[in-house]
Amino acid sequence: IAGITQAPTSQILAAGRRMTLRCTQDMRHNAMYWYRQDLGLGLRLIHYSNTAGTTGKGEVPDGYSVSRANTDDFPLTLASAVPSQTSVYFCASSALADRNEQFFGPGTRLTVL
Amino acid sequence: GQNIDQPTEMTATEGAIVQINCTYQTSGFNGLFWYQQHAGEAPTFLSYNVLDGLEEKGRFSSFLSRSKGYSYLLLKELQMKDSASYLCAVVDSNYQLIWGAGTKLIIKP
Numbered sequence: 001i002a003g004i005t006q007a008p009t010s011q012i013l014a015a016g017r018r019m020t021l022r023c024t025q026d027m028r029h030n031a032m033y034w035y036r037q038d039l040g041l042g043l044r045l046i047h048y049s050n051t052a053g054t055t056g057k058g059e060v061p062d063g064y065s066v067s068r069a070n071t072d073d074f075p076l077t078l079a080s081a082v083p084s085q086t087s088v089y090f091c092a093s094s095a096l097a098d099r100n101e102q103f104f105g106p107g108t109r110l111t112v113l
Numbered sequence: 114g115q116n117i118d119q120p121t122e123m124t125a126t127e128g129a130i131v132q133i134n135c136t137y138q139t140s141g142f143n144g145l146f147w148y149q150q151h152a153g154e155a156p157t158f159l160s161y162n163v164l165d166g167l168e169e170k171g172r173f174s175s176f177l178s179r180s181k182g183y184s185y186l187l188l189k190e191l192q193m194k195d196s197a198s199y200l201c202a203v204v205d206s207n208y209q210l211i212w213g214a215g216t217k218l219i220i221k222p
Contacts (some may be wrong), residue, residue: 025116042117042200042212043156058209098210101146104155 002026004105006091012111013081021076021108023091031097032074034058034066035086038105042092049074050097081112115139117213119201125191133186133199133216138203141206147175147186148200150215156200159186188218196220 004025035043045058046071049068094100125131130215144163148156163178198215
């Protein structure tokens, strides 16, 4: 399949637990991104990676970490989840890191209790 | 700070025309995107403007004025399936996308 997949689709998590959201793309895109989307707010960038082996912090990186060991995968980890991290998380990718259209995965709906 | 402003919600009638405005104040400008997002789904690309003027693509058109920090998305011959949120996003000087909160468009028969 061509595109971006995310797993899980949804998750309910107890506060304090560790959680990794998975993201895989098969378009050989260089750049990948993690966003969170909350009601009434725009998409907010958590972390990004312009190319495999590099990562950077976005607007709201605290409490999250990422890695980019290869081109296809870009997992997002919550080391110790808190209720304020309840959100819909979208992974996206683009061919290059500037001015290129971003393609989005279907999202992960995360609830932290 | 960086800011993207869009109306929160708009209502229009099937078959009509609607214009969704977006104003921005960002550190630098390297282009402006419009995305469509249906409820519960991922955003999908609609248009990209980097030069002033109108870009037309079927029933959808997007306009940009860089001097005014302003863009609009024009939807013609509205269909019920156009009911969605429309997101404006600006590429800033660091080539990061700054997103507006989106405009929810409700189409009535």
